[in-house]
Amino acid sequence: MSPQEDPMVTHYMARFESALRRYGVPEAQEIALDVRSHIAEALGYGRPLDSVMSTLGQPDALARAYAVELLMHPPKDARVDAVMRFLRILALVIAGSFVSLIVATVLGAFGLSFLLAAIILLMGGVLEAFGVQLAHVHTGGLPPWAVIALSPVAGVVAWFFFWLLWLYVRAAARAVRRALPSSGIAKPAA
Amino acid sequence: MPEPNASDWTSQLRRGVLELCVLRVLRDDASYGYEIVTRLAALGPLAAGENTLYPLLRRLKAEHFLETYSVDSPAGPPRLYYRLTPRGRERLSSLQTEWTDMARAVERCLNDGAPA
Secondary structure: OOOOHOOOHHHHHHHHHHHHHHHOOOOOOHHHHHHHHHHHHHHOOOOOOOHHHHHHOOHHHHHHHHHHHHOOOOOHHHHHHHHHHHHHHHHHHHHHHHHHHHHHHHHHHHHHHHHHHHHHHHHHHHHHHHHOOOOEEEEEEOOHHHHHHHHHHHHHHHHHHHHHHHHHHHHHHHHHHHOOOOOOOOOOOO | OOOOOOHHHHHHHHHHHHHHHHHHHHHOOOOOHHHHHHHHOOHHHHHOOOHHHHHHHHHHHOOOOOOEEEEEEEEEEEEEEEOOOOOHHHHHHHHHHHHHHHHHHHOOOOOOOOOO
């Protein structure tokens, strides 16, 4: 008689399979095969039968553990998941394109305008201080030092708009990363 | 109400990370239940009882993170091998990222007490 045919094993498996059916656990036959295979492997590795059976726990408790795992966490359908992910990416691309177009254009245009204004104010002020009057540049009667002083103010405003743009790009990149399926290569721990 | 002790806490914690560890154990090679149990048992606090690990393997299979195939075993009944599916690899990658973020946050909290 092989150890797997020991009355203790036979009795355990009969009670276990009956409990699986009682709890309505799916794929009960394959689960029973898993447990039988576990017992055989453990005995094959020289573990005493008593110890193998006691670590498995009571047959009813083991069947209940399967029921809890399989019936309380019903598996999500992989296809529904894939469709949902596709729709999420599609929505992100459509909404994200419009929003990005507006946000990037507005913030970029403001940022560039103020940056150019800062450069022109600085150059215009310095040149005016040396008595050079640029054609088409009117400083409204401001003294050259005031024109130069306005340059960093415009620079700060430009920096503010670029900073907002950077925040937006960072948030958008994060949203895209979250929506895209992972590559299968785990991120290394830093 | 009885106060939960440290071992309750450890077992709750283990339950949470066991899925990640099982997926990682199977990342490079397929394996069968008994081998997975013994490999995790060698990692001390991650040693999960058969009555935790086997049901978890079935759930991961039901969720299409794992697939099985059987191979004749010299020990008796055929061995049921588990291996990762492409969906399982995605799951491993996302859980690993979650774990890294969580571990880093907990470490910061333990060092600094999460300053305001």
